[in-house]
Amino acid sequence: MSFLEIKSVTKHYGAMRALGGVSLNVPAGSRTAIVGPSGSGKTTLLRIIAGFEVPDTGRVAMAGQVLAEGGNAVPAHRRGIGFVPQDGALFPHLNVADNVGFGLARNDPGRQQRIEELMDMVSLDRLMLTRRPHELSGGQQQRVALARALAQRPKLMLLDEPFSALDTGLRAATRKAVAQLLTSAGITAILVTHDQAEALSFADQVAVMRAGLLAQVGPPSELYLRPVDASTAGFLGEAVVLPAQLDGGWAECVLGRVPVNDKLRSGEASIMVRPEQLEWQDVAAAQGVVDADPCCYGTVTDVDYGGPICGLTVHLKGADVDTAPLLVRSHGIEVPAVGATVRISVRGQAHVFAGA
Ligand code: ADP
Ligand code: MG
Numbered sequence: 001m002s003f004l005e006i007k008s009v010t011k012h013y014g015a016m017r018a019l020g021g022v023s024l025n026v027p028a029g030s031r032t033a034i035v036g037p038s039g040s041g042k043t044t045l046l047r048i049i050a051g052f053e054v055p056d057t058g059r060v061a062m063a064g065q066v067l068a069e070g071g072n073a074v075p076a077h078r079r080g081i082g083f084v085p086q087d088g089a090l091f092p093h094l095n096v097a098d099n100v101g102f103g104l105a106r107n108d109p110g111r112q113q114r115i116e117e118l119m120d121m122v123s124l125d126r127l128m129l130t131r132r133p134h135e136l137s138g139g140q141q142q143r144v145a146l147a148r149a150l151a152q153r154p155k156l157m158l159l160d161e162p163f164s165a166l167d168t169g170l171r172a173a174t175r176k177a178v179a180q181l182l183t184s185a186g187i188t189a190i191l192v193t194h195d196q197a198e199a200l201s202f203a204d205q206v207a208v209m210r211a212g213l214l215a216q217v218g219p220p221s222e223l224y225l226r227p228v229d230a231s232t233a234g235f236l237g238e239a240v241v242l243p244a245q246l247d248g249g250w251a252e253c254v255l256g257r258v259p260v261n262d263k264l265r266s267g268e269a270s271i272m273v274r275p276e277q278l279e280w281q282d283v284a285a286a287q288g289v290v291d292a293d294p295c296c297y298g299t300v301t302d303v304d305y306g307g308p309i310c311g312l313t314v315h316l317k318g319a320d321v322d323t324a325p326l327l328v329r330s331h332g333i334e335v336p337a338v339g340a341t342v343r344i345s346v347r348g349q350a351h352v353f354a355g356a
Contacts, residue, residue: 100118100144100147138165155188224274227239240275245268247266277350280336295343296318
């Protein structure tokens with residue numbers, strides 16, 4: 001059974017529909033990431049789970065207890081849910097110790113020890129306890145906000161874009177540390193982010209939100225490799241979407257004859273490959289290679305040198321003018337020159353979108 005159950009939740013702000021009927025199950029001890037563009041309703045959903053907002057209709061239950069239904073709601077402070085808001089929202093006039101211990105009783109004799117434990121949990125030096133938030137880096141402030149949320153020993157932790165203010169390296173390290181901390185403490189977590197790489201790496205379950213609705217929910221690799229539509233595909237990473245003719249598990253398209261992950265469908269369809277599924281070879285090097293693999297030929301029109309990974313723009317030979325150039329990923333050790341002719345082959349299967 002799911003730990004957290006969200007069933008048909010709707011929420012309006014005046015005439016504005018923020019959530020249009022969201023259902024989501026979160027297993028105990030798991031990590032869920034909710035991704036979606038700005039304004040899609042991610043924060044609203046978290047605030048409803050936390051108890052800062054009441055849904056118009058629908059139901060929220062945790063560990064078998066109803067938290068919100070039919071306009072009735074358990075108050076936020078009785079839910080046992082930790083919340084790390086988007087900007088950390090530390091109290092600027094309080095030092096770190098008082099921020100972390102904010103929810104702990106002042107006269108509790110174990111208060112100081114608990115604050116120190118929480119500092120250790122989030123890997124912050126105890127020497128920082130007397131500092132004010134403005135004397136900390138962005139990453140340290142987020143750790144204080146996390147420690148404050150952990151102080152209540154929550155069963156569920158909600159994180160609203162907590163890493164968005166951090167720069168790339170620190171962001172990945174902090175995310176990993178937080179994920180490990182939550183898992184080892186047995187805390188179920190929901191992370192909201194607009195960063196697809198962050199969602200895919202953090203979560204066991206990813207939910208894609210669009211205009212107040214969940215477009216797709218599933219394991220990261222499922223969403224990345226088998227998105228429901230082109231828009232979801234594009235949200236989770238770069239995608240090459242092509243018209244194709246299907247027949248018995250194969251697609252005829254500008255890339256040649258490509259195997260697809262749907263053996264039953266036939267006729268016209270839209271297929272997708274990820275740029276890293278496309279491999280290039282210099283035609284000279286490719287000479288003598290039997291064209292048994294699905295392949296096609298093209299001209300490199302642009303090279304975006306990105307260090308470890310470079311982006312090649314390839315115009316396919318024989319493609320009509322409407323066909324968008326192909327984006328191909330390449331490692332940076334050897335890249336073809338602009339103007340070179342390359343042979344493009346496809347690794348693995350292309351994904352067939354449901355529908356027309
Ligand atoms: P996200 O977190 O995905 O960016 P939000 O949940 O914050 O999205 O917002 C969803 C929609 O609801 C947006 O259009 C936003 O403007 C609107 N909204 C959010 N909070 C309020 C509020 N308190 N009053 C009025 N409209 C709101
Ligand atoms: Mg938000």
